[in-house]
Amino acid sequence: MPIIKVQRLVKKFANITAVNDVSFEVEEGSIFGFLGPNGAGKTTTINILCTLLSPTSGSASIAGHDCMNEPSEVRKAIGIVFQDTTLDKDLTAQENLMFHAYLYNVGKDIRKKRVEEVLRFIDLYERKDDLVKKFSGGMKRRLEVARGLIHRPKILFLDEPTLGLDPQSRANLWEFISELPRKHNVTIFMTTHYMEEAEVCSRIAIIDNGKIIALDTPSELKKAIGGDVVYIKTTDNLSTKQELERLFKLGVTEKEGELSMTCPMGDTCIPEMIRTIGDKVLSIRIQRPTLNDVFLNLTGKAIRDEEATGGDNVKESVRAYRRRH
Amino acid sequence: MEFNAIYVIVARELKKFVREKSRLFSAIARPLLWLFIVGAGISRLVPREAGVPYTQFIFPGILGMTILFSSIFSSISIIWDKEFGFMKEILVAPVSRFSIVIGKALSGTIVSLIQSVIILAFFPVVGFSLDGMQVLSVIFICACLSFCISAFGIVLATFYESYESFSVIMNFIIMPMFFLSGAMYPIRLLPDILRIAAHLNPLTYGIDAMKHVLFPDAQGNMAPDFSLATSALVILFSSLFFVVLAGKSFERKK
Numbered sequence A: 001m002p003i004i005k006v007q008r009l010v011k012k013f014a015n016i017t018a019v020n021d022v023s024f025e026v027e028e029g030s031i032f033g034f035l036g037p038n039g040a041g042k043t044t045t046i047n048i049l050c051t052l053l054s055p056t057s058g059s060a061s062i063a064g065h066d067c068m069n070e071p072s073e074v075r076k077a078i079g080i081v082f083q084d085t086t087l088d089k090d091l092t093a094q095e096n097l098m099f100h101a102y103l104y105n106v107g108k109d110i111r112k113k114r115v116e117e118v119l120r121f122i123d124l125y126e127r128k129d130d131l132v133k134k135f136s137g138g139m140k141r142r143l144e145v146a147r148g149l150i151h152r153p154k155i156l157f158l159d160e161p162t163l164g165l166d167p168q169s170r171a172n173l174w175e176f177i178s179e180l181p182r183k184h185n186v187t188i189f190m191t192t193h194y195m196e197e198a199e200v201c202s203r204i205a206i207i208d209n210g211k212i213i214a215l216d217t218p219s220e221l222k223k224a225i226g227g228d229v230v231y232i233k234t235t236d237n238l239s240t241k242q243e244l245e246r247l248f249k250l251g252v253t254e255k256e257g258e259l260s261m262t263c264p265m266g267d268t269c270i271p272e273m274i275r276t277i278g279d280k281v282l283s284i285r286i287q288r289p290t291l292n293d294v295f296l297n298l299t300g301k302a303i304r305d306e307e308a309t310g311g312d313n314v315k316e317s318v319r320a321y322r323r324r325h
Numbered sequence B: 001m002e003f004n005a006i007y008v009i010v011a012r013e014l015k016k017f018v019r020e021k022s023r024l025f026s027a028i029a030r031p032l033l034w035l036f037i038v039g040a041g042i043s044r045l046v047p048r049e050a051g052v053p054y055t056q057f058i059f060p061g062i063l064g065m066t067i068l069f070s071s072i073f074s075s076i077s078i079i080w081d082k083e084f085g086f087m088k089e090i091l092v093a094p095v096s097r098f099s100i101v102i103g104k105a106l107s108g109t110i111v112s113l114i115q116s117v118i119i120l121a122f123f124p125v126v127g128f129s130l131d132g133m134q135v136l137s138v139i140f141i142c143a144c145l146s147f148c149i150s151a152f153g154i155v156l157a158t159f160y161e162s163y164e165s166f167s168v169i170m171n172f173i174i175m176p177m178f179f180l181s182g183a184m185y186p187i188r189l190l191p192d193i194l195r196i197a198a199h200l201n202p203l204t205y206g207i208d209a210m211k212h213v214l215f216p217d218a219q220g221n222m223a224p225d226f227s228l229a230t231s232a233l234v235i236l237f238s239s240l241f242f243v244v245l246a247g248k249s250f251e252r253k254k
């Protein structure tokens, strides 16, 4: 049973079509990724699903409830981490979480326990009484994810959860997120520009200019572009090249003293190579196609990996300035 | 209605109010400056009219001013919440828009009631001798008026997306509302157009109701303009109107 069903969704703003006839389904307990460049329509889709925006046409349902006609049932079923932080920076971590617990009518007897539990889960229990404005970007992001879990949603939406984090915090947060379906029994719908992150998804929709241009598992998507590239260094490149070409019936190219060939399944191909040319091999490495290659292949352009941090900081300080005056 | 949600929206506002002591300070300072500086100045021109000294005459107006500023400031903090994203956290929660509006309006009510009670405590300084019933009645009127103006402030906040609009609100809404409320001069002396505008201003009715309580025997120019019942009905219905309007404008964006 799919827990999210979207059919022919269209959203037009004045003169742009942000979401253009999008349909997909998300299975319960899976991680579903929306991958696309800036302005692809990811956030707009999320806003429609989480009942903040009405679509121009099409339908969407979450956990069996229609997003347009039963907003309050849908809201109960979901938790969200928006692209821009939505924490109250003038409240403490614990107060932000408590606010959420009350807002979602979490029972009186379990409120405190849940808040404490998630604070420990994200390793911020010691900082619970600090104002959120004193937190680092990574801490805020973790806090937001934790907040989204307090009311035990069936689905957690994550709109670019690792935006503006350094690689280390990104990896940490990502590890934390990928454990959620198992630990909290939640389905995850996430968006990202980062290829590496999307690889952890059960299924990925690649979206560009408001349209889904591919939708499959990461491995299938990669397979579609022709498999892995195996690089081999040998003691005798010339004879090995001929031998490999005879064996696999694939083209082998030589470049800078290294042989390379593209084979559909690198991992099964390597053992076979070793068996035939084993005594000549000096080194073997395998390069799997990344989703970046997939994207490049589908759209003819590399996904833009703009870090929004620079611009955001300017915006933040302008706001802070205004707030003080 | 979701009582937990209403409670926590109010609790958040009060927590922030208590933390920002400077906000309370300037909120109290403004009406006191008007009362003791502007009031004292003008009372040299109009020392006493129909048995009411000028500094006493403006006292209900100063209470109204306290309420006007603090209620609207409290409500348009919604614009901040929108700009900093916190509003989204509230809007995606399974809470009716109506409860959100009530929560916000009650926050404004409590904050401005606290401030107006502090100002009210200055009544002996301007020479009033009020009995307990009068004090309680004024506090009650302040509470109703605060709710009404807070609800109005929420309606305002729903029209604006960013804080740039703040000076527009200040100059074209708050100040005219104050000047056309009978706070500083009786509205019956105003030219027709301004008088009609004053009649459309909910603040006028709140201040007028307080005049009933504070100068029960005043005659002529200093007397209230409306009956207490009229003022009560206007405050009641405009509160309802603003709450419904605000709730509607929080609905999903098209």
Ligand SMILES: Nc1ncnc2c1ncn2[C@@H]1O[C@H](COP(=O)(O)OP(=O)(O)OP(=O)(O)O)[C@@H](O)[C@H]1O
Residues within 6 Å of the ligand: A013, A014, A016, A017, A018, A036, A037, A038, A039, A040, A041, A042, A043, A044, A045, A083
């Ligand atoms: N409220 C709005 N009014 C007008 N246009 C909008 C609005 N919101 C989004 N858009 C437009 O819709 C398109 C899709 O925007 P959206 O925010 O969904 O992109 P996104 O995929 O989330 O991009 P990013 O990766 O930068 O967050 C963009 O062209 C954007 O300018």
Ligand SMILES: [Mg+2]
Residues within 6 Å of the ligand: A042, A043, A044, A083, A159
């Ligand atoms: Mg986005």
